[in-house]
Amino acid sequence: MITRLILQTVVWLACMGALLFGAAGTLAWPAGWWYLIETGGLSLWVGFWLARHDPGLLAERLAPIVQAQQSRWDRYFMVGVMVMWCAWLVLMGFDAMRYRWSAPLPVWLVSLGSLCIFLCLFMCLIVFRANSYAAPVIKIQASRGHKVIDTGPYAHVRHPMYAAALLLFIGTPLLLGSWWGLACVPLLVLGLGWRAVREERVLAAQLEGYTDYTGRVRYRFVPFVW
Template identity: 80%
Template structure:
């Protein structure tokens, strides 16, 4: 499984690099290199941690993002996310490097973007520690004894991984130096919010105790916000 983790990470980073540097028209983009190194290194660290502490969840995380057990709407959503992510990387490469529509970002803002990326993956570790059913697709994992999780970060928000993802969405264009990339973030956040609402309908309908959990934990992503 570790071999698969490393292989998928390398393929994923190679594809992202091809989109970023292809759109930029140059390999001389230190911010993009650091982004790939940071994201890849943290992802491998998190995957290796899962391999030791929860191999079942790692297997779920490495599974295809389109699966037969998913609802049709979630399969379409995940395919849309993949396309949107690729387009987003291309836009940021065109903006930050090829055409330089955005003025160079100050070092402190780029550093803040890097910190956001780090915090996203760091917080995901706490999510995985609390929830062994945190698969990337919306489905009930009956064979793994799927149950409601209300400890750790789930005691405060119903979708802590989505909350952590907001940091990645904001940090990526800041690190790469693209205002155009940042302009697309609200649209992506709305998309994640839409999926969270649909996901909750599935869980409330098919997972015992989830409706009561929703009544206890009011907020979805960020405490006292939403």
């Protein structure tokens, strides 16, 4: 499991690096290197924690993003997410380095971006501690005794993992220095919100007690907002 975790992380970093630096047209991009180091290091930290405390969830997190148990719409969504993520990275490479469409961001904003990425991964760890069924695909994990989780961050919002992703969406373009990348964030948020609504329909129909849970916990992503 650890070997698979490391291999998948290395491949993921290599692909992101190829997209970022290929679009940038140069390897002399400190922010790009730091982005890969930070996201890779934090991802391994969370992965090693899962390997020790919840190997079942780690196996789910390492599984393919397209699976037989998924709804068809979620398969298409996940493939679309991968395509959009790659295009987003290429856009930020073009913007921040190759063509320099964006004015340089101040150091404090770049630092804020790095902090947002750290907080995203830290929040994911908190989510994993509370919810052993936090798979990346939408499905009912009957073989693992899937049940409603309403403790930890789930006592406050219904999708704390998505809430953490909002920080990644904001932090990535800030760290990489791309205003055009930041301008794409509302589209990413809308896509995530659409998936959250569809996911809730699946869970309400197939997971016992989920409808009652949505009645107790009102907000999806951010308390008092939505």
